Amino acid sequence: MTGTILFDPLLPWPVLAVLAVVVAGGVLLAVMRGLNGWALRGAAGLVILAALSGPAFQEEDRAPLSDIVILAEDQSASQRLRDRPDQTASAADAIEASLSAREGTEVRRITVPDGDEDTGTRLMTALSDALAEEPRARIAGLIAISDGQVHDADLPFDLPAPMHLLLTGKETDWDRRLLVKNAPAFAIIGEPVTLTLRIEDSGAAPVDNGTAPLDISVDGAEPQRFNVRIGEDIDLPVTLPHGGRNVIQFTVPEAEGELTDRNNTALIQINGVRDRLRVLLVSGEPHAGGRTWRNLLKSDSSVDLVHFTILRPPEKQDGVPVGELSLIAFPTRELFLEKIDDFDLIIFDRYKRRGILPSLYLDNVARYIRDGGAVLVAAGPDFASADSLYRSPLGAVMPAEPSARVLEEAYRPTVSEIGNRHPVTTEMPGAGDWGRWLRQVDVAARDDSVVVMEGVDNRPLLILERVEEGRVALLASDHAWLWNRGYEGGGPQLELLRRLAHWMMKEPELEEEALTAIATGQSMRIQRRTLSDSVPPVTVTDPNGTTTELTLNEVAPGQFETRFDGPEIGLYRLENGEQSAVIGLGPAAPKEFEATIATADILEERVESTRGGVLRIEEGTPRIRTVREGRPAAGRGWIGITPRGAYETQDVRQMALLPPWLVLLMAAGLITGAWLREGRR
Template identity: 45%
Template sequence: MTASALAFEPLVPTWALGALVSLALVVSVLSIWRGARGGPLRLLAAGALALLLANPQLRTSERTPLDDVAVILVDQSASQRLDGRDGIARAAADALAARLAALGGIEVVRREVGGENETRLVEALAGAAADTPRGRLAAVFAITDGQASDAARAGDLALDAPAHVLLTGRDDEFDRKITLLSAPRYGLVRESARIAFRVDDVGPEGAAAGTGSAVVALRVNGREVARQAVPLGAEVSFEAPLEHPGALILELEAEERPGELTTRNNIAVLNVTAIRDRLRVLLISGEPHAGERVWRNLLKSDPAVDLVHFTILRPIEKGNPGELASELALIPFPQDELFIDRLSAFDLLIFDRYTYRGVLNAFHFDNIARYVENGGAVLVASGPEYAGALSLAARRNFSFILPALPEGAAREGPFRPRISEDGARHPVTAGLPEQEFWGRWLRIMPAAQRSGRTLMTGPDGAPLLILDRVGEGRVGLLLSDHVWLWARGFDGGGPHAELLRRIAHWLMKEPELEEERLTLTGAGDDLVIRRRTMSDEPGPVSLVLPSGETREIALDETAPGRFEARLANAEHGLYRARAGELFAVGAVGLAAPPEFDDVVADSRPLAPAAEASRGGVFRIRRGDGIALPALRKANAGAAAYAGAGWAGLVERGAYRIDATRDAPLAPPWFWLALIAAALLGAWLLEGRTGRRRPRAGFSA
């Protein structure tokens, strides 16, 4: 295609040309105003001079027409994989590209928009417009479910071409979702956490898709604690019991409604950290000894511990006949208040070298045993008094909860405590530092173990530290009173504070010290499954993927008692795992991504972008097929680019210039001749007039 246009290439600077033209124009106008007959010819000469200096050129260009550009954005986010929408989107994109090509003069650019956690479709629309020459952009077609996390910016989108939204969802689809309204992040042990939530059945365009109720289950660490039918669309609250300290996984799950799009948003998960208001410890010491201060210093150094400490100073046999036991103490010993009325208020009871003095009776010991069976914790740190008739092991109402019974008098002599095979796996003793440099102890109580696990041993493999579970509670037995030697640095010392802290916290059911534990952790795009167990063969873990698929995952041992598996490039979302009675929840990416907050196809989020660009919104799904709008070309500046059943494209008429040729509008001699002729004519006219005037005066 050839096109011509007039162009100027001035021979002098533009300012000089303007000044000369202005001066000539002023002189010519003044001469005409004064009545000079040659004024018009002078004006013609000035114009010819201006054209000579402006050097007009006739520019001829060879142009190649360019196709208009239509951009097709295909939403391939996670929500598009629901109900076959991704297949509908691909089919619609293929059909739309074919129709655009059939129109002629249209270049089709196809782009994909992903998103596992969210869909930033408005950002993609703006990017498509920015990457396309504005003089060629004819239209943008977004094939999507309409859900965009950046929809708030849709009204601010500035496009020079229409944006058409093609929705891939069905006209009658619906989905059930649960929304957390309020929940605490922390709570107190033995109290409850209030969780407020709402269950909605959502239909097209955000309309309610049902009335009535839905059954919601509340689980704490995988154990169901409540199940109740709740009204749809109303705020409801559940009370979740916080039974032990540490991180608790709370799940709210609404029952599935047949035919809904997905069940991924039927569950809400939150982590609540349960903390103890104060750790209440009751320490009962026998006669004073060097190790008593170790326990007291350890417990008093923790500001979160409330310590109640009593020491039995004299045995009952040292009193006079007839003296009451209460009269032998410096202060009255409140045995009934401590061991009957308020025993359940303590988190841990420690007997440190305690010998039976007649202060506690059979009923007290029986109550202590029930306290342990109901979830309490007792630690017995024994010395020589553990053997004999006055030993705690000789109290029949108490001895049955002990994991080992004495086998004779104390063995005196140096030995180095060692970690047993079970101790290398157990979190209480596993990883204690510098085991090869531990100092020696000088005494151990021989005992016959009958239950529990031996974590530390003495000479010849004799049990030194035994931990056991009794009913709902726990019992620890330390068969030496020489842990204080480590505190004094004897023979190099040892990690006495860390050891005793771990024992106490295990007895009080600290989750981090549980020997049987399962955790799921997101590491980038990977999911890491970790299992801690005392078993050599923990077996596979049953893992529920965000999609609902269940897999059996085998674990590899990484250290004694520690097993692990890693899922590379795992699907983003919430994972749940079970291994026997153990339960864990974890997430890759976001546990509750915005992508699944609303999954029903909706025209409202992107409607402002279509309206601002004079485009349209169309539902293209018909069952499992598609029905695209008709395509039309429209002139730039049209009032609308969309209507009932049709979508428009701006006809740009853009082109590319391949070559140009310039030729002078006239040769320089032509302009010079024209100037000379004009000036000569003006001189002749004005000269003839000047000669006639004197003759007329002379005749008069």
């Protein structure tokens, strides 16, 4: 029960101040004139002013409220190392029991899990959320049980009471970790890229010879081991072996006594890209589509094009002296013997045998294909003649054999049934509404080749074939340029050429038989592309060696997919028939394991600003004391809470100190007394 005097003025305070000045002036004037009743008149004015200020006596019936102490348990991944879970649980239970035994004290026990999307320990966020649910006037203390590795310590909000940090772990803990300081997302195939690594020891690390073993594995292959210096940056040159995703795993074997090996492995995924596509275009003779091929290739800034058009074959005899010709001699030996392996793609556009390229050179082109090269043949009428390239050493690697017939009739190119599954021709823009072509060379496809486009009477038009390590494509028509000219609406000649080139360059996104996976956090989307109608289940092997079989569902012709949630961070192996792939789930270095040694440095400023303290649990559970606000709240073996004295008002009663009838009597009496005194004089 408490009582206070309140004022509820009938007039604004500025008006009351003016009236007070008037009353004081009147009293002063009466004094100056020697009137005997000035004191009584002044008293009457004070009574009236007091009545206008509305004084009242308020009595409250208050019920005291208990103090609240927030107890936060850090249960993030780094808190699950060694005996830290037992330390945290036992200390939290002891602190809660001690606080609950105190009269008028409540405990709010909260847990702090791992942050979403690898954001680490969000301790201050959890405390802020807990404070938002409680009256700040009742908060007597905040106690955090953690290893101190907090990743939101700079969160801006005020702490209304002392904050204490009880550190888990031991002073003898030490840990070794692998850091990848520089890892690009893309790199050029065949050119070295430098990765910067570092092995660091933290905590009470033992003294050794200063080196540690490092295992390096590419795409899940057998690792190679190297000994590297501890505490020094290591510049490691890496050359990507293929295009697409390259998964490189670095591992430092677990050392005896270290805290954890979860930060001893780093997964780096680098996409291999080609710097430039080097193309050799050989046109057998000038024709309407020759410049179209050249313009299409030159329009791509990533293509380095070398183009030769044979304008004057050796058998041409017109009497013009060689010295007066402005033509460039065809450097056949240099291109087809010395520098042929420098090209990524060779295109023969309506080329026929005329003695310019001897059989030795063409045989070298066949060798180039078998060793991994790529050749595209755009066939004209000469491909069906006796001078055809098929009648040369290249015939052994051609995907189709000409029948010596040339079909001179209009037709609309279509995608074959298997072409609807092949990535070169699947989902081509405007399929079914392309302009017509007017000529086609009749060919018979080989058994091991794939016909992805058809022409007259469903005859093979675009045929693809793998030849040992290389690839060959045959376009059985020289009228593709009609699409580029917009004849009858045209067609996607540029897109078709781009896909053909990328397929022949073995780009992963154009492989017709491929198993890939796309990672999103701890989840992956597994994709299987095939020319078959069905595929077997895919087998997923997690970092611990546990296998899981998943059924793939067809989402489009030749495309099958499924999803898989990985149980942990690490390297996963995928197998489906003859196809295999590797993928890393999770970040290269999980934030929770970037630093694992318990420390007070991160939260020290926040704790000191509230006059709290930092104590190690291994030294014993601290005692709880009561301290006054503003005093040091921690000492050796103890921590303090600040009672807040909060209360709840249950009843309020008010009584006017100057009721109207009393004011009337007092004012009238004082004024009358002043008048009588002045009149007697």
